[in-house]
Amino acid sequence: MKKIVFLLLIFAEHGLSQKINVGLYFEHVVKKINFSSNTGSYMIYCDSSFIGECKLDESILITAQENGMKLSMGDRIILTKKAVFIPNKYQDYFQIKPLIPELKSRVYEGELHIETTKNNNLKIVNYIPLNDYLEGVVESEAGVGQTFEYYKVQSIISRTYALKNWQRHEKEGFNLCDLVHCQAYLHKRNAAKNLVDSAVLTTNNKVLVHQDTSYAPTFFHANCGGEISNPEMVWNTSIEGLSSFKDPFCTHTKQATWKKTIPLEKWSSFFSKTYNFPIQDSTHFYWMTNFSQESRLSFFIHPIFGIPLRDIREEFRLKSTFFSVSLIENNIVLSGRGFGHGVGLCQEGAMNMTKQGYRAEDILNYYFPSSRLESVSFIRE
Ligand SMILES: [Zn+2]
Ligand SMILES: [Zn+2]
Numbered sequence: 001m002k003k004i005v006f007l008l009l010i011f012a013e014h015g016l017s018q019k020i021n022v023g024l025y026f027e028h029v030v031k032k033i034n035f036s037s038n039t040g041s042y043m044i045y046c047d048s049s050f051i052g053e054c055k056l057d058e059s060i061l062i063t064a065q066e067n068g069m070k071l072s073m074g075d076r077i078i079l080t081k082k083a084v085f086i087p088n089k090y091q092d093y094f095q096i097k098p099l100i101p102e103l104k105s106r107v108y109e110g111e112l113h114i115e116t117t118k119n120n121n122l123k124i125v126n127y128i129p130l131n132d133y134l135e136g137v138v139e140s141e142a143g144v145g146q147t148f149e150y151y152k153v154q155s156i157i158s159r160t161y162a163l164k165n166w167q168r169h170e171k172e173g174f175n176l177c178d179l180v181h182c183q184a185y186l187h188k189r190n191a192a193k194n195l196v197d198s199a200v201l202t203t204n205n206k207v208l209v210h211q212d213t214s215y216a217p218t219f220f221h222a223n224c225g226g227e228i229s230n231p232e233m234v235w236n237t238s239i240e241g242l243s244s245f246k247d248p249f250c251t252h253t254k255q256a257t258w259k260k261t262i263p264l265e266k267w268s269s270f271f272s273k274t275y276n277f278p279i280q281d282s283t284h285f286y287w288m289t290n291f292s293q294e295s296r297l298s299f300f301i302h303p304i305f306g307i308p309l310r311d312i313r314e315e316f317r318l319k320s321t322f323f324s325v326s327l328i329e330n331n332i333v334l335s336g337r338g339f340g341h342g343v344g345l346c347q348e349g350a351m352n353m354t355k356q357g358y359r360a361e362d363i364l365n366y367y368f369p370s371s372r373l374e375s376v377s378f379i380r381e
Contacts, residue, residue, distance in 0.1 A: 018129070018130060019110070019111075019127045019128060019129055019130070020127075020128060020129075020130050020133045020162060020166075020175050020176065021113075021125050021126070021127055021173075021174035021175045021176075022125065022126045022128065022133060022174060022175065022176050022177070022178055022185055023123070023124070023125055023169060023172060023173075023174040023176070023177045023178060024096065024106070024108075024124040024125065024126055024178050024185075025098055025103065025124055025178070026172075026177035026178055026179055026181075027179055028098065028101060028103060029101075029119075029121050030064075030098045030100070030101070030103075030121060030122045030124065031063065031064045031100040031101075031120075031121060031122065032061065032062065032063045032064065032098070032099040032100040032122075033061075033062050033096055033097060033098050033099060033114075033122060033124065034059050034060070034061055034062075034096070034097045034099055034105075035054065035059060035060045035062060035085060035094060035095075035096055035112065036054070036057065036058065036059035036060070036094065036095050036097075037054050037055060037056050037057065037058060037059075037092070037094055037095075038056075038092075038093050038094060038095050038107060039056065039089075039092045039093055040056065040087055040088050040089045040092035041053050041054060041055045041056060041087075041088050041092075042054040042085040042086060042087055042088065042092075042094060043085070043086045043088065044060070044071075044083065044084070044085055045083070045084040045086070046071065046078055046080035046082070046083050046084075047080050047081055047082055048082075051078060052073065052076075053088075054073070054085065058073075060072065060073050061099075062083060062114055062122065063100075064116050064120050064121055064122045065120065066120055067081075067116075067120075068080055068081045068116055069081070069083065069114065069115075069116050069122065071083055081115065081116065082113070082114070082115045083113075083114045084111060084112070084113050084114075085111060085112040085113075085114075086111050087109075087110070087111070091109055091132075092109070093107050093108060093109045094107070094108060094112060095107050096108065096112065096124070106186060106187045107187055108126050108128070108136065108187075109128060109132050109136075110126050110127055110128030110129070110132060110133075111126070111127040111128070112124070112125070112126060112127075113125045113126075113127055115173075123172075123173065125173070125174050130159070130162065130163075131159075131200050131201070131204065133162070133185065134155055134158055134159055134162070134200045135193075135196055135197050135200050136185045136186075136187065137154075137158045137162075137183045137184065137185050138151055138154045138155050138158060138196045138199065138200060139187065139190050139192060139193070139196050140183075140184035140185055140186040140187065141154055141158065141183060141184050141220075141347075142154045142192075142196075142347070143192070144190060144191045144192040145192070146192070146195075146351055146354075147351070147354040147355060148195055148198070148199055149354040149358075149359060149360050149363075150350060150351050150354045150360075151192070151195055151196050151199030151200075152199045152202060152203050152360040153345070153350050153354070153360045153363050153364060154199075154347075155199050155200045155202075155203045155206075156203050156206050156207065156208060156218075156360065156364060156373070157208065157218035157220055157344075157345055157364070158183055158218075159203070159206070159207055160207045160208045160215050160216055160218045161182075161183060161218045161219075162175070162176060162182075162183065163207060163215050164214070164215035164216075164217070164218070165182060168182060169182070203360070204375075205375045206373055206374070206375045207373075207374060207375070208364060208368055208371045208372070208373060208374075209371060209372055209373075209374045210240070210241050210370065210371050211240075211241070211370055211371075216241060216368055216371035217239050217240075217241060217242055217344070218344060218345065218368065218371075219231075219239075219242070219341070219343040219344030219345070220344050220345040220346075220347055221338075221339070221340025221341050221342055221343065221344065221345075221346065221347065222255050222338075222339040222340045222346075222347050222348060223250050223253060223254075223255040223256055223338045223339045223340065223346060223347070223348040223349070224247050224250060224322075224338050224340075224342045224346040224349065225250070225251075225256060225257075225320055225322045225336070225337025225338025225339075225342065226246060226247055226248070226250065226251045226256070226337055226338070227244060227245070227246055227247060227295060227296045227322065227337075227338075227342070228243075228244055228245050228246075228247055228342060228343070228344070228346065228367070229244060229296055229321075229341060229342030229343045230242075230243055230244040230296075230343075231343050232298070233296060233297075233298040233309075233310070233321070233342075234310060234321075234341045234342070234343055239343075240370075241368065241370040241371060242343060242344060242368075244296060247346050247349045249346070249348075249349035249350070249352045249353050249356075250338075250346050250348045250349035250352060252352075253348040253349075253351070253352055254348065255319070255338065255339040255348060256337060256338065256348070257335070257336065257337055258319050258320075258335075258336040258337075258339070259333065259334065259335055259336070260316070260318060260333075260334045260336065261331045261332070261333055261334075262316060262331065262332045262334065263330065263331060263332070264289070264327065264330045264331060264332055265330075267288070267289075267332040268285075268288065270312075270315055270316075271288055271307070274311075274315075275305065275306065275307050277305065277307070287301045287302075288301070288325075289325060289326070289327035289332065290325065290326060290327065291324060291325040292324040292325075293322060293323060293324050296321070296322055296342070297309060300312060309321035309323075316334075318334065318336060319336055319338065319339040319340075320336055320337065320338040320339055320340065320341075320342060321342075322336060322337045322338050322342065323335060323336035323337070324336075344367060344368070345363075345364075345367040345368070346367065349367075350363045350367065353366070361373060
């Protein structure tokens, strides 16, 4: 009984049909954008007053300035602190193109809310129903050419992730950002649109729930290299329900292995400067240039030296921490496996499983064995 009440509460709070607020171009300091309507028309409100419409193929320039922003619509100039663009019809979509700095344009459904920040930059937020947001996330995170079953997997883990992390950007005034930091939400309407939309709809209201009746921690990554990481290796903290295990499903896929060559001098100087590692000593030098990782480890050479593999990954921008080291002439050659942190669901493994006939439910059960799939209809009983 306790479980049912708790889940009802979280759904009542967030409501799956409720709109989610997503910060766009979050990693950039945007000063000027161009807004245009790709289908239908948009009502424009400035400081809560209706000021007109943006019709099909029309565009509006929005420029941040001291204490607000300037909207340029043809000859008309409007000064405001907040501009809101609302589609006249559900599922119309707009295009947004940052001009300062110049960035790639993107296409979104839903409403667009723009304010200025304390530093006079534009804060760009998309207000959109959760499932419509998920269509964009699934497209961005899974790309084109996947099976319907895989899009279902991605829909469920991304829905669970969004609800679990609902307040992640509360401080900035929205729920989630558009980056991998939360979940990539870079565009809508690519070539996989119909399949993706239908996967989100088919899994409507389905989420992964953890034993203790909260949303499951649905982390995911591109390829685990054959072994799922323990969260402690990556973030120094354990997460209930996630642990390490061998994954045979991704070892022959695109990103299963990688190689990288680094000049010996660069490699040695990192360890000697950052960790005071005695590179002059021949035994230590040998260890630093000959390291093998059959099974995932947390530390380089030995924990006694206190060199986390994640620090090496960050310093040399490596695809993963799952690598071995050898010395060839004056170069360090890294032979690596996998791409990403390795925690939770392995996307390429899951994609491969769908091609072998596994269903979305089997795959979620495989990567999140201590979680279970539930839906709002079940919870409301
Ligand atoms: Zn974020
Ligand atoms: Zn894997």
